[in-house]
Every structure is written in structure tokens, then in C-alpha cells.
Amino acid sequence: MTKGERGTPLTRLYDQAFRARHPIYASIELTYTCNLACYFCYNPVQRKAQNRVIPLSERREDLLSFEEMVDVLDQLKDLGILYLTLTGGEPLLHPRFWDIAQAAKDRSFALRIFSNGASITEAVADKLQALMPHCLEISVHGARDETAEALTQVKGSLQRQILALGYLRERGIRVFLKCVVTKLVEDQLEEIRALADRFDYPIYFDPVLTISDDRQLYPLELRASDEGIARLYRTSGLNIGNSPFEREPEDFNCSVGTGVLHITPFGDILPCVQWKQPVGNVRQTRIRHIWDTSPLLLAAREANMKSAQAIRDTVEDHAYCAHCPGLSQLRTGDPLRPDEQYVRVAQIRSHVAKEAAGRS
Amino acid sequence: MSNPSCPKRNPDVSWRSIEGQAVLIHNRLGEIQVLNELGTYIWENLDTEPLSLARNIAERYEVSQDEAERDLLEFVETLRASGALADDEG
Numbered sequence: 001m002t003k004g005e006r007g008t009p010l011t012r013l014y015d016q017a018f019r020a021r022h023p024i025y026a027s028i029e030l031t032y033t034c035n036l037a038c039y040f041c042y043n044p045v046q047r048k049a050q051n052r053v054i055p056l057s058e059r060r061e062d063l064l065s066f067e068e069m070v071d072v073l074d075q076l077k078d079l080g081i082l083y084l085t086l087t088g089g090e091p092l093l094h095p096r097f098w099d100i101a102q103a104a105k106d107r108s109f110a111l112r113i114f115s116n117g118a119s120i121t122e123a124v125a126d127k128l129q130a131l132m133p134h135c136l137e138i139s140v141h142g143a144r145d146e147t148a149e150a151l152t153q154v155k156g157s158l159q160r161q162i163l164a165l166g167y168l169r170e171r172g173i174r175v176f177l178k179c180v181v182t183k184l185v186e187d188q189l190e191e192i193r194a195l196a197d198r199f200d201y202p203i204y205f206d207p208v209l210t211i212s213d214d215r216q217l218y219p220l221e222l223r224a225s226d227e228g229i230a231r232l233y234r235t236s237g238l239n240i241g242n243s244p245f246e247r248e249p250e251d252f253n254c255s256v257g258t259g260v261l262h263i264t265p266f267g268d269i270l271p272c273v274q275w276k277q278p279v280g281n282v283r284q285t286r287i288r289h290i291w292d293t294s295p296l297l298l299a300a301r302e303a304n305m306k307s308a309q310a311i312r313d314t315v316e317d318h319a320y321c322a323h324c325p326g327l328s329q330l331r332t333g334d335p336l337r338p339d340e341q342y343v344r345v346a347q348i349r350s351h352v353a354k355e356a357a358g359r360s
Numbered sequence: 361m362s363n364p365s366c367p368k369r370n371p372d373v374s375w376r377s378i379e380g381q382a383v384l385i386h387n388r389l390g391e392i393q394v395l396n397e398l399g400t401y402i403w404e405n406l407d408t409e410p411l412s413l414a415r416n417i418a419e420r421y422e423v424s425q426d427e428a429e430r431d432l433l434e435f436v437e438t439l440r441a442s443g444a445l446a447d448d449e450g
Contacts, residue, residue: 009394010383010392010394013378013379013381013383013394014378016379017378017379020379022378022379024376024378080376080377080378081376082374082375082376082378082383082385105371105374106371108369108373108374108375108376109374110374110385110387111374111387132372132387132388133387134374134385134387172388174387174390
């Protein structure tokens with residue numbers, strides 16, 4: 001659902017589905033292979049200068065086959081999933097990407113594709129136009145070559161993305177842009193928004209970085225400064241959040257345990273992309289059985305429902321504090337423990353709000 | 361209703377029935393439709409031969425066959441106007 005739709009028949013229907021534990025969202029990581037090597041990437045492969053371990057890369061021969069993937073799509077359809085995200089790595093680099101995407105389309109999923117856009121040529125854009133997914137979501141890492149390349153570690157990455165945005169716009173493909181606000185880009189937020197405006201695509205800024213899947217903290221080295229985050233909240237007209245599909249807290253903090261599932265390239269099923277404890281594997285158990293019986297999924301749902309109260313009880317600036325139970329689980333083992341990044345952002349937001357109130 | 365053919369769903373419309381209501385997402389237009397109970401029943405059963413579908417509607421909702429056919433035709437026209445049906449459907 002898009003922001004601003006709360007209280008509509010659609011959001012009420014989705015809320016009703018969440019209460020009934022009818023999952024609506026699923027994501028599949030097709031591959032961890034990527035043509036960029038973003039310094040803050042949470043995937044534990046395709047690392048260049050980051051000095052990271054690569055446990056999952058040792059299992060790459062275990063990638064789900066095309067036939068297994070189609071079976072997964074059938075199971076997700078039977079489960080009632082509406083929004084299906086294909087992600088990675090860079091999903092367009094999967095050797096059977098187009099077959100998988102078409103199979104998903106044939107099963108009437110609203111198909112979201114998370115891509116870095118850097119491999120989208122005119123020919124690829126033509127194929128995307130024929131496929132017509134629900135949307136592409138593309139991360140941009142700056143409005144200047146030097147900052148984008150410092151992050152992606154690939155020369156020309158921004159120019160390739162800019163070309164891609166033009167191809168996609170010409171073909172009427174819906175795109176949402178995303179930008180993680182790092183210390184590299186904190187002084188160019190309006191330039192980045194202007195870049196998005198050139199193509200008339202909305203852009204969402206997110207001030208929170210996630211640690212790597214294998215719990216290393218190196219992505220946090222790129223955190224924006226307090227002043228950079230304050231600038232984000234002081235600048236009028238910026239969309240802030242990690243996605244236009246992000247839910248705002250109501251009965252549930254988010255979708256985990258109640259409306260979402262995530263599947264890795266190796267068939268592991270996770271409660272969500274951020275909650276890294278597998279609840280099963282598609283090669284061993286039917287997804288419906290896991291959804292109905294997994295104690296961990298039920299525990300994730302309980303944590304999800306208790307999150308808002310836990311934040312109110314423990315964070316002074318709780319009115320401004322977002323929370324990701326999966327991230328807290330990954331980092332601390334406790335899904336209800338506030339993450340220091342969200343707490344810091346809340347403090348800064350509170351400060352900015354007080355400033356604004358003082359001026360009025 | 362004289363032996364009409366089954367309307368076909370537009371392949372660019374994604375959909376699921378959620379808690380008894382069909383949600384239709386028009387991927388080209390970026391628009392979303394939520395159907396009511398009767399609309400959901402018709403949408404889910406579009407592959408059924410229309411006269412049979414009208415009979416099923418008449419039984420399910422306890423209305424006359426004429427009324428069911430009228431409702432069905434009207435709803436199919438609404439779907440067509442919204443772009444939910446394939447263009448080549450005659």
C-alpha cells in the first residue's frame with residue numbers, strides 16, 4: 001500500500017488480512033550476485049574492500065532451480081500472496097530472471113523488482129515494458145559521480161543508472177527511487193531529489209543503515225552525521241522511509257509474522273528480509289505448513305504486536321522512533337530492544353520538531 | 361444473454377482475493393480496485409460460461425435469472441471500462 005492511503009477500504013482490508021494472518025507480501029532473493037559492490041550492502045557476498053567473511057557464497061551450487069522457483073511461485077499464490085518482490089543481489093543478473101518474472105506475472109502477482117538499475121540498457125527496458133511489473137524500486141547513491149562510485153565501487157555506476165531512468169521513463173514503467181542517507185550524500189539531498197524530479201519519479205530517503213547479514217557492523221561506518229540527519233528532517237518535501245510500501249504502525253509494527261515471508265536463493269524461508277533466522281526450507285517443507293505451524297513465525301508475530309508498547313516504554317522520544325523487530329533480533333537477539341540507530345534518529349527528529357515549534 | 365463468450369482478464373492486472381474481496385492492481389495505470397462480494401464472485405468465476413455463471417448468481421443470491429444476467433452484464437461492462445479485461449475480448 002502506498003502512504004497516504006490509511007483509512008481507505010484497501011488499507012482496512014489489508015489490516016483485516018493481517019489480523020487474520022493472511023500473508024500479502026513475499027520477497028525472493030534470486031541471487032546474491034551483483035554488478036555493484038556497495039560498501040554498506042548487507043548481503044554477505046560480492047564483497048571487495050570490506051574485509052568480510054562470505055559464508056553463503058560457499059553454498060552457491062545450492063541455488064534453487066527454475067523448476068523449484070516455479071513451484072515456490074505456485075505455493076505463494078496458493079497462500080494468497082499479492083505483492084511479490086524479486087530482489088538480490090541484482091535480480092536481473094539471474095540467468096533465468098525473465099522466465100521467473102514472467103512465471104510470476106502469469107500467476108497474477110503484483111510484481112516488484114528491486115534493482116540497482118545499472119544493467120538496464122534500452123533492450124532490457126524494452127523487455128521490462130513487455131513484462132510490465134507493478135514497479136521497479138531502484139536505489140541511488142548520490143547525485144555526483146564521485147560519491148556514487150565511492151559507495152558502489154564501480155566506475156560509471158551513476159551515469160548508467162541515469163541512462164536507465166531515462167529508458168524506463170520513456171516506456172512508462174513505474175519506478176520508486178530509494179536513497180539511504182549516508183555521510184557520503186548527506187549534503188546533497190536536494191540534488192538527489194532534483195535527479196529524481198528530472199524523471200518525475202518519487203524518491204524515498206532512509207536514514208537507517210542495516211548491519212550485514214552476518215552481523216558485521218562495517219555498514220554503520222557510513223552513517224550520516226547528526227547534522228546530516230537533522231537536515232533530512234528539516235528539508236521540506238522529502239519523502240522519508242524505506243519504501244512507499246512501508247506500513248505505518250497501527251495494530252502491528254510491520255508485516256513480520258503476520259503478512260510477509262522471505263525466501264533466499266537457497267530456499268531458506270525467513271520471517272522477513274531482515275529477520276535472518278530460517279523457519280524452514282522450501283526443499284523440505286511446504287510453505288503453507290511452515291506459515292501455519294512455525295513457532296518462530298508466531299513468536300515474530302507476537303514481537304511485532306508488542307513492539308509499539310516496548311518502544312513507548314523504553315524510548316524517551318518514542319513518538320518519533322521507528323522500530324524493526326528483525327533488525328533488533330539480528331543485532332541483539334531481542335526483537336523488542338530498540339535499535340540505537342532508530343533511537344538516535346528519534347532524538348534528532350525530536351530536536352528538529354522542537355526547533356520548528358520554537359519558531360512558530 | 362445470447363450465448364456470449366467468457367470475458368478474459370487483462371494479464372496486466374494483478375489480483376488476489378483477500379478476506380473475501382478481490383483486489384485488482386492495474387500495473388500500467390498504477391490503480392487499485394477493490395471489488396465487493398458479488399464482484400469478487402464474478403471475477404473469480406470469469407472462466408465459467410456466462411449463462412451458467414448467471415444461473416449460479418441467481419441461486420447464490422436468490423434473485424431471478426433475468427436479474428442475475430443483468431447484474432452480470434452490467435458488472436462485466438464496468439470491468440471492461442476500467443481496463444480489467446483483455447482488449448481482444450469481444
